[in-house]
Amino acid sequence: MLQLIAGLLPNRGGPQQQRRSIFWTACVLVGAAFALDLSLTTWYRYQENPTVISMERDYKEWNTSFPSVTVCPTVKVEDDQLQAFIDDNVSSSHSDVYGTNDLILSMTEVGFCYSYNSQVAIYNQPEYWKSGKFKIVEQPPSLTGSPLDGDMFAQLMGMSSGYTLYIHGPFETFDIATKKLSSEFMNYKTLELSGLSIYSTQEARSLSIKQRKCRFLDESNLVLSPAYSYKMCRTECRMKLAYKLCGCIPHFYKPQKHYKVCDATGIHCLGKHNELLIKLRDPSKDYEKVPCPCLPSCDDISYVVESETTMNWFLGTLLKWGLVKYPRLRLKRDIIFGFTDLLVAIGGTAGLFLGCSVLSFIEFFYFFTLNLICINWKKS
Structure with a gap:
């Protein structure tokens, strides 16, 4: 040379x-x-x-995450607690109407809901907000299963009202645009599910976020949560859009220093932009997408309802769901x-x-x- x-x-x-x-x-x-x-x-x-998504078929070598559910009661007021508040003029704590310690109470875009087998619902808890913490919380591992375990089911009993149900992965949550299921009071609903997962190798983690075009759980850029998920990112987009349109944010988002909580006037303003906020598409511009730079999660799983049955049940309101068809393939994101x-x-x-x-x-x-x-x- x-x-x-x-x-x-x-x-x-x-x-x-x-x-x-x-x-x-x-x-x-x-x-x-x-x-x-x-x-x-x-x-x-x-x-x-720099990455490629391939399929793996050695299904006996991996475990599949058990589906997480978020249950939102249709009746959110407990008569006994309401009467106690009126009589004593003292605020009572919100009890777990489901009689189980495995449901995490969290604030969502549809109000208070209960999540089971979730790793991210804790970041929407009002108690977590009040603690002033903003770091990932160590939690017990989520439930998993394999074809060798056979069918896996979980059941919620003794619910005091009808409910709306959302199904998602343990490292994901739901938002107001997520498809929902519902059940009336004194019904017994059974859901049989199958899942398809995608995961990213440790080699892919060595790439930048821009290169791999996804984010791991601990790579959050959100102000609402130290843990990242695609739906939480979309939720934050709605919060920022609400502030841009009406100068305030709804009360069910995590309080922010520079964001005013909506009063009655603000709620009325949000109602006028209801469709835009839910779909993040502008109906006045031929449903053009609202800018929302949310990347998918690097590790995720989606579920499909294979069978759904609902019957009247004189013993109360029950929900039973589980995995009946384990995936025989999964997607892998790796460096090519x-x-x-x-x-x-x-x-x-x-x-x-x-x-x-x-x-x-x-x-x-x-x-x-x-x-x-x-x-x-x-x-x-």
Whole structure:
């Protein structure tokens, strides 16, 4: 490389030598142009498409997360507690109407709801908000199962009202646009589910968020939660849009220092933009999407209702759900074009068009920087 550069430097040879220098200079410049163009293409691929999503079929080797549910009672007032509040003029605590310690009470876009087998519902708890904490909370692992375990079911009994039901993964929640199921009081609902999961390898974690186009649970950029999920991100978009439209946010979002909670006037304003806030699409602009830069979660699972039955049940309101069909494949996000591949590709391109390697570029840098500095320093 240094010999080539030296040959291109001005010289005092005759016309033939000058023509030769011009010819080789042109060849080097053309080669450099092609090498630069292909190298930029390779760099773009590394930045934009370094991952691949493939399918795995060795289903006996992995466990599938048991579906999480969020149950929202249709009757949110308990008569006994309301009467006690009226009689004593003292605020009573909100008890668990379901009689179980496995449901986490959280505030959602549809009011107070109860989540089972969830790893993120805790970040929507008013108690968590009041604590002033903003870090990921260590929790017991979520339930999982495999084909060797057979069918898995969970059951909620003794519910005091009808309810609306949302199904999601343990590391996800729901929002107001999520598909819902419902049941009346004194009904017994049974749901049989199947799931499809996607996970990302640790090698994919080494890439930047922009490169892999997804976020892990601990890579939150949200103000509502230290744990990231796609639905929580969409919820934050609604909160910011509500503030932009009406100058306030609904009371069911985590209190923020710079966001005023809506009063009656603000609630009326939000009602006028109801469809826009729910769908995040502007009906006045042919349902154009509202900017909401939410990336999917790197690890996620979606569930499909295979069977749903509802019957009258004189013993109370019950819900039973579970996995009856374990997935025989899952999706894996992994690196297909890493940094090593980038160096090999650029080095091969430089060798093809310039007859040099990456080491030659280092020599080129040294020749025109450190070497010149040393020469000038010696002369001085």
